[in-house]
Amino acid sequence: xxxxxVGAGPAGLYLGILLAKAEQPHEITVLERNxxxxxxxxxxxxSEETLGSLRDADYASYLEITDTFARWDAIDISYxxxxxxSRGHAFxxxxxxxxxxxxxxxxxxxxxxxxxxxxxxxxxxLCADTDLMVGADGVHSVVRxxxxxTFRPTSTPQGGTYIWYGTDLVFDAFRFVFAESEHxxxxxxxxxxxxHASTFIVECPxxxxxxxxxxxxxxxxxxxxCERLFADELNGHRLLSNKSAWLRFPLLRNRSWxxxxxxxxxxxxxxxxxxxxxxxxxGTKLAMEDAIALAAAFVRHGSDSTAAIxxxxxxxxxxxxxxxxRFQQAATDSAEYFARVNQHTHLAPPQFAFNxxxxxxxxxxxxxxxxxxxxVRAVDVWFAAGHAVAPPPAFTPLTLRGxxxxxxxxxxxxxxxxxxxxxxxxxxxxxxxxxxxxxLCADADVARLRAAVAECxxxxxxxxxxxxxxxxxxxxxxxxxxxxxxxxxxxxAPSPLPFxxxxxxxxxxxxxxxxxxxxxxxxxxxxATEAGCGLVxxxxxxxxxxASFLSPLTNHRDDEYGGTLDGRLRxxxxxxxxxxxxxxxxxxxxxRLTVTDWARGGLTAEDGVTAASAFAEAGVDLVHVVAGxxxxxxxxxxxxxYLNTLSDQVRNGARVPTLVDGxxxxxxxxxxxxxxxxxxxxxxxxxxxxxxxxxx
Amino acid sequence: MEIGVGLPNTTPGATxxxxxxxxxxxxxxxxxxxxxLDRLAYDSIEPFAALAAAAAVTDRIRLATMIAIGPLRSxxxxxxxxxxxxxxxxxxxxxxxxxxxxRDDYTASxxxxxxRGALLSEQLARLRGDDYPGEILVGGSSGPAxxxxxxxxxxYAHGGGPPRAFASAATRAHAAWxxxxxxxxxxxxxxxxxxxxxxxxxRAGGDYLRDYYAxxxxxAETIASANLTSGRAIKDFVRGYAAEGCEMLVLLPTVSxxxxxxxxxxxxx
Numbered sequence: 001x002x003x004x005x006v007g008a009g010p011a012g013l014y015l016g017i018l019l020a021k022a023e024q025p026h027e028i029t030v031l032e033r034n035x036x037x038x039x040x041x042x043x044x045x046x047s048e049e050t051l052g053s054l055r056d057a058d059y060a061s062y063l064e065i066t067d068t069f070a071r072w073d074a075i076d077i078s079y080x081x082x083x084x085x086s087r088g089h090a091f092x093x094x095x096x097x098x099x100x101x102x103x104x105x106x107x108x109x110x111x112x113x114x115x116x117x118x119x120x121x122x123x124x125x126l127c128a129d130t131d132l133m134v135g136a137d138g139v140h141s142v143v144r145x146x147x148x149x150t151f152r153p154t155s156t157p158q159g160g161t162y163i164w165y166g167t168d169l170v171f172d173a174f175r176f177v178f179a180e181s182e183h184x185x186x187x188x189x190x191x192x193x194x195x196h197a198s199t200f201i202v203e204c205p206x207x208x209x210x211x212x213x214x215x216x217x218x219x220x221x222x223x224x225x226c227e228r229l230f231a232d233e234l235n236g237h238r239l240l241s242n243k244s245a246w247l248r249f250p251l252l253r254n255r256s257w258x259x260x261x262x263x264x265x266x267x268x269x270x271x272x273x274x275x276x277x278x279x280x281x282x283g284t285k286l287a288m289e290d291a292i293a294l295a296a297a298f299v300r301h302g303s304d305s306t307a308a309i310x311x312x313x314x315x316x317x318x319x320x321x322x323x324x325x326r327f328q329q330a331a332t333d334s335a336e337y338f339a340r341v342n343q344h345t346h347l348a349p350p351q352f353a354f355n356x357x358x359x360x361x362x363x364x365x366x367x368x369x370x371x372x373x374x375x376v377r378a379v380d381v382w383f384a385a386g387h388a389v390a391p392p393p394a395f396t397p398l399t400l401r402g403x404x405x406x407x408x409x410x411x412x413x414x415x416x417x418x419x420x421x422x423x424x425x426x427x428x429x430x431x432x433x434x435x436x437x438x439x440l441c442a443d444a445d446v447a448r449l450r451a452a453v454a455e456c457x458x459x460x461x462x463x464x465x466x467x468x469x470x471x472x473x474x475x476x477x478x479x480x481x482x483x484x485x486x487x488x489x490x491x492x493a494p495s496p497l498p499f500x501x502x503x504x505x506x507x508x509x510x511x512x513x514x515x516x517x518x519x520x521x522x523x524x525x526x527x528a529t530e531a532g533c534g535l536v537x538x539x540x541x542x543x544x545x546x547a548s549f550l551s552p553l554t555n556h557r558d559d560e561y562g563g564t565l566d567g568r569l570r571x572x573x574x575x576x577x578x579x580x581x582x583x584x585x586x587x588x589x590x591x592r593l594t595v596t597d598w599a600r601g602g603l604t605a606e607d608g609v610t611a612a613s614a615f616a617e618a619g620v621d622l623v624h625v626v627a628g629x630x631x632x633x634x635x636x637x638x639x640x641x642y643l644n645t646l647s648d649q650v651r652n653g654a655r656v657p658t659l660v661d662g663x664x665x666x667x668x669x670x671x672x673x674x675x676x677x678x679x680x681x682x683x684x685x686x687x688x689x690x691x692x693x694x695x696x
Numbered sequence: 697m698e699i700g701v702g703l704p705n706t707t708p709g710a711t712x713x714x715x716x717x718x719x720x721x722x723x724x725x726x727x728x729x730x731x732x733l734d735r736l737a738y739d740s741i742e743p744f745a746a747l748a749a750a751a752a753v754t755d756r757i758r759l760a761t762m763i764a765i766g767p768l769r770s771x772x773x774x775x776x777x778x779x780x781x782x783x784x785x786x787x788x789x790x791x792x793x794x795x796x797x798x799r800d801d802y803t804a805s806x807x808x809x810x811x812r813g814a815l816l817s818e819q820l821a822r823l824r825g826d827d828y829p830g831e832i833l834v835g836g837s838s839g840p841a842x843x844x845x846x847x848x849x850x851x852y853a854h855g856g857g858p859p860r861a862f863a864s865a866a867t868r869a870h871a872a873w874x875x876x877x878x879x880x881x882x883x884x885x886x887x888x889x890x891x892x893x894x895x896x897x898x899r900a901g902g903d904y905l906r907d908y909y910a911x912x913x914x915x916a917e918t919i920a921s922a923n924l925t926s927g928r929a930i931k932d933f934v935r936g937y938a939a940e941g942c943e944m945l946v947l948l949p950t951v952s953x954x955x956x957x958x959x960x961x962x963x964x965x
Contacts, residue, residue: 150913256914314917322860423877473824478848479876481824501818502825598839629876632821632847633814636839638871663871685874 001026001131001303006120006143008032010044010096011270011287012136013103013112017058018295020110024303029113029130033137036104036116039097040242042166042200043070043193044284048090057292061106069094070192074173077353078233080345084353088371091174093193096284127264132309134267134294136287139252141272151268152255157248158277159335161214162203163222164244169237171198176356177233178341184208185342186229189279200239201278202226205339206248214246222246249277251332257321258313265309267294267316274324276331279338280360286324293320330360336645343652347677350382355648355676361641365392365671379675393674394667398681400621400657402586403534405458408674410659411687419681420456422449424464424539427520430489431465431545434474440524449531461528462592464539465517467548468493468506480632492517494549494571495556500632508557517545518575525579529587535622536583537590538576540615542629546572547594550611551630553602565607569614580619590622590659591615595646598628598636605649612654622681624659625650641669648678659683697938698728699964700760701957702887702948703750705732706740707904710952712749715741717954719750723757725961729790730754731762731887731946736801738908744777751785758788762887762946763835763853765796767815768805771822778823782830791828792853792885793820794835798911813840820848833885837865842872851883851943858922859936862886866941886942888933890924891950892959898925901950923950927963934964 003019005012008030019026046054055062069092077084107114120126120137123146127133135143144151170192177188185208189201209215214222223239252275258267270287297312297319337359344352357363369376377390384390398405398418411417426432426439439445440463453459466472471488473481482488482503492513493506509517525536540546548554549571555562561571580589593615595608603611612623625647628634636642643662651658660679664670670682701722704710722730730750732743747759759781766774782789795812796802802809816834823832834845835853845852852869854862866884873882891901902920909916924930930947937945949956 152913258914310917311921314914314921318918318921475876475878477850478820478824479878480847481821500821502821628843632817633840634843636843636872636875638839638842638868638875640867640871642871661874663867663874 001309002129003028003132003134004126004130005030005134005136006123006126007135007137007141007272008100008104008114008116009136009138009270009287010099010103010284011291012134013100013107014058014288015134015136015269015291015294016107016112016114017061017103017110018291019298020107020112021058022295022298026303028111029115030107031118031120032114032116033119034116036114037097039100041096041164042197042242043093043191044096044099045091045093045191045281046285050285050289051092053289053292057295058106061102064102064106065094065099066092068098068194070194072173072192075357076171076173076175077349077356078175078177079349079352080178082349084349084375085173086353086357086368086372086375089174091191093191093199095193095197098194099284124261127261127266130264131303132267133261133264134269135272136269137272139250139271139275141268143266144254144268144272147259147261147266150256150259153252155250155252158251158332159249159279159339160203160205161209161246161248162201162278163226163246164242165200165202165223165226166240166242167198167200167234167237168196168240169198169200169234170195177230178345179229180345181208181212181229183211185345187338187341188230188233197240202230203279203338205342208342209246219244249275249335251275251277251328253328257317263306265306265313267313269294274328276324276327277335279334280327280331282327282331286327289323290316290320330362333645334360340649343649344677346655347652348382350379351675351677354379355678358672358676364668365675366668383675392667392671394670394682394684396674400535400588403458403588405681408681409670409684409687410681411684413688414456415687417684417687419458419460419535421460421537421683422452422462424462424466424544425524427463427465427524428517430492431467431470431517431520433466433470433544434472435483435487436474437466440527441520446527446531449528449533453532458534459532460535460537460590461533462537462539463521463524463528464592465492465520465545467491467543467545468497468499468503468554469543471504492545494554494561497554497556499543514561514571518578521575522578522582526582529584533587535588535590536579537592537622537624538579539592540572541592541594541624541626543594543631546575547630550594551597551603553597553599553631565610569611573614573618576615576618576620588621589619590624591620592624592626593650594626594628594630595650596627597630598634599631602630602634605646608646609650609653612650612656616654616656620656622657622659623650623654624661625679626661638663640665641673644673644678647673648676651677651679657681697934697942698944699726699934700729700731700758700885700944700946701725701727701960702762702946703730703732703746704949704952704956705743705746706735706738706908707949707952708739710741714952714954715746715749716753718957719753719757721954721957721961723754725957726965727757727961729758729760729944729946731760731792731948733948734761734764734768734796735798736765736768737798737804744781747781747789748784751781751788754785754788756788758790759785760790760833760885760946761792762885762948763792763794763833765801766793766819767795767807767812768801771819774819775823775826775828778828778830787830790831790833792833792835794841794853794855800911813844817844817848820844824848831883833883842868843876845869845882846872846876846878849882851885854884854886854942856887856889856919859933859940862937862942863940883944884942885944885946886937887946887948888924889919889922889950890930890947890956890960892925892927892930892956892963893951897951897953898923901925904950930960930963
C-alpha cells in the first residue's frame, strides 16, 4: 500500500522503518515541515521494558540507539540541603537529535522517502493519492484537524508552568531538585542524555511563575533567573536554550484514533493521538510503541484492501488505547503531585522522597523495596521514629493524646485492627439514619458500648446526627430510601430541602434545636468516655446533619449559621468545641469530614482544607477524610485509593493527622499511603473480609 | 459464573415466532438468564413486551433487561412494566437499568437528555420507595453511575468489553458499594456479542453491530471486531470474565437465527 506519514519525529520515522521491513513492501513517504537537522527538546528517556520492545521490532536501529545511551539506575532527590538517592530504577536516555539521525538513516536505508521542509496544508489532496494517511505530527497535528469531527480531540492544561532547558552539567542519575525562592517552590527534572549534556526542565505552579515575573521575562532573563535559582546545583555550568519557552502541558485525548478523510483511512500516532505529562517521561516511549503496534496490526490483517486496513486500524486502537489511558492516569496523578508539592515542604526528607517516588501510583512500598531495599528500610526506620528494627508502616504504632494504637489499620470489627470504629451512632433517637441504627443517648447504650470496648480494645465511636438523611430504610436494598410515612420521624436540617424527590422535607433548625443537638453531642461524648471509648469522632460527613451545615448545596440559611464558609462552619465548630471542652484531656477527638461535595456549586477540596484547619485549631486530633454523598447526584471518581490525594491535601495543607478510607485493599497500598505521609491511619477493607476465596 | 443468552429483540428481522422458539430453547439449555436490549429509535421489539412473550413459554430461566433505558419511560410506567414482567415470570426477573447512549432515543420519547442521570435516580428511588420486589441492576461507567448503582441497586450491569475492562469496572463498583456502606458485595453481570457459524454469519453479525452502533462513529468498528465468532473466542472470553469475578455473563446474539442458540449451547454446554 501507499503510506503517507506526516511528521518525521520518532513515531513517524519508526513506523516508516517497520512498514518498510514488512514482507509485503509498502511505498512509504514521510513529510516533515522542519529541516532534517532541526530538533526541539534535548534528551528523551526510555525504560528497560521499552528497550526490549525496540530490540524486537528493529534490531539494527536498537543497536545504534543503545550505543550512544546514557544509562543510570538511581534517582537523586535534592531537597532541603540533603540529597537522597533511590536505586534500582533502570533508565536510559538519548539526545533527541541523535535518535532522529539514527532513525532517518535507517529509514533511508530501507527505502522510505523522506521529504523535509514541506509545509503540509491540504491534507485532503494528500489523501487522494495514498492508501493510508498517518498523522504523526505532534500535539498540534494538522492531520488531526482535518477530521477532528471524527477524532474528537480534547485538550486540558495540566500541572504547573515549565520550560525545557539543556545544561552542560552531566548528571550521573535522574535528579529532582527542589529550590525555595521568595516567590515559592521551583523544581527541576534533570537527567543526562549523553556524555556532554543533560536535560534540565524547570517547573513551578503558575501563580509562582507570575509572582517571579517570569511571564514578563525575555529568553535570556529567564535563563539568568533559573541559573541564579539553581546556582548551587549547576556549580558554574550553564543552562542552554533551544527556543525554549514557558508552557503549560496539554493533556490531549482523542475519542477515536482513526478516521477517514474522503475515502482514505487515517490513523493518529504518538502526541497527535495522546499526550502524557512530561513528569513521567513517557511521550517518546508511547509514540514508538504506537508505531510498533500499528505495524504489527498490518502484519496480522494485511493491507491489500480497505477492509484489511480498517481492521488493522481498529486493532491498533483497541490494543493501544487501554495502555495509553493507564499512562495518562499515572501522568495526571504525577502532574497534580508537582502542582501541589509546595504543600509538602514540611515533610522530613525520607517521607518527602517516598511521596515523590510513589506519586503516580505505579510504584508501591513493595515495588520500591524490590528496587532498593536499603532505601525503603531507611524510610521505615524513620517512620518508626528511629527504631533500628522497624516494622512496615502499617504495623507501626501511633499515639493520639492518651490513646496508643498498636498499628495503623482501622476496621469495623474486633480482630487485627489497631482501631475499631463504630458505625454512625446517633446522639438522639431522632438523629438515627434507620430504625436499627445504634444510638448513644441512654444508659443501656453505655452498657452496650462498654461491652464492645472490652472486645475491641481501642474503640472509636462515630457520633452523629442523620439530619435530612434520617428516617431511611436499612441498607439491604438501597441507601437513602425513606421509610414509609407511618414509620418515619420528623427530620432536622439547616434548611428545609429534602434529600431526594421522595424524601421528607426536613424542618429548618431554630435556636432551640441547635442548642439541643449540641447538648446531645456533648452528652453522648461524655457517655462514650464513661464506656471507655479511646476515641470520640464527630460526624461531619456524607451529607448528615453537621455536614449539611457545611455545604452550600444544603445550607441556604441567611442567619449567622449560613452564607460564607465561616458561617456554614459555625455550628459544626461549635459542636466540636463543646465536645472538646467536655472530654478528658487524654481522650483524642476526631472529625469525619466531607472535604469535597463532588458536586457542582458544592464544597471544594480547598474549602475542605480550610474546614480541616478550623477543626484542628478547635482541638481536633484526627480528620477522617471522606467525600461526596451530600446530594444524590454527585460526580465521584471511584478507583483504588480514590481518597488518597484528598487526604494528602488535608494532611499536608491543614497539617492535621488524617484517617483515609477509599478502597484500600492490600497492606502494600496502606504501607504506601502511610510512608508517603498521605494519611496517618487507613481503613483496611480486608480486615472485614475472609482471606481466602474458595475456588468454586 | 453462570452464562446467560440474549433474546434477539434488536437484530434484523426478528419475529414473534423466533423469539418464543429461542426462549423455549434457552429455557431447556445451559443458560442462567435470557436478556434483552432496549432501543427506541431503532427497529426492534420493545424489551418488556419481548420478555412478556418469553415469560409465557419458559418455566425456569431468569429473564432480564440488560439494560432497559429507564428515562425513556415515566417512572410510573417503568414500574408498571417491570412489575408486570416480574409477575408474568413468577419472580424470575432481573431489572437492569441504565441511561443508554443515544440522544435520538431521548428525542423520540420527548425526554430531556440533559436530565437523564437525575431522572434514572428518581425512578430508582421510586421503585425502592414503593417496595419493588425484584432484583435491580444498574449500568453505566461514570462516577455518578457507580454511585447510583450502589445507592439503589442490587448489583452492577457492565456494558461490554474485554475481561480487563470488566475488571476495572468491577473495582469501581466495589469501591462505590463500600462508599455507600452497603453490606456484602454487589451482584456483577457482564455481556458480550457473538455470532457462530460460517463466514457469512460472522459478516452478518458484524454488519448488524456496525449498524446498531453507527452513532458511535469509528468505535462501531471496534465493537464489530470484538464480536465473538468462534467457539475458542467464546471460551477465552468466558474464562476471562469468570476469573474477574463476574457472576452472570450474558452472550448477546447478532444474527436472527434460532440455530445460533443451539451453537452457543454446544460451545458452553
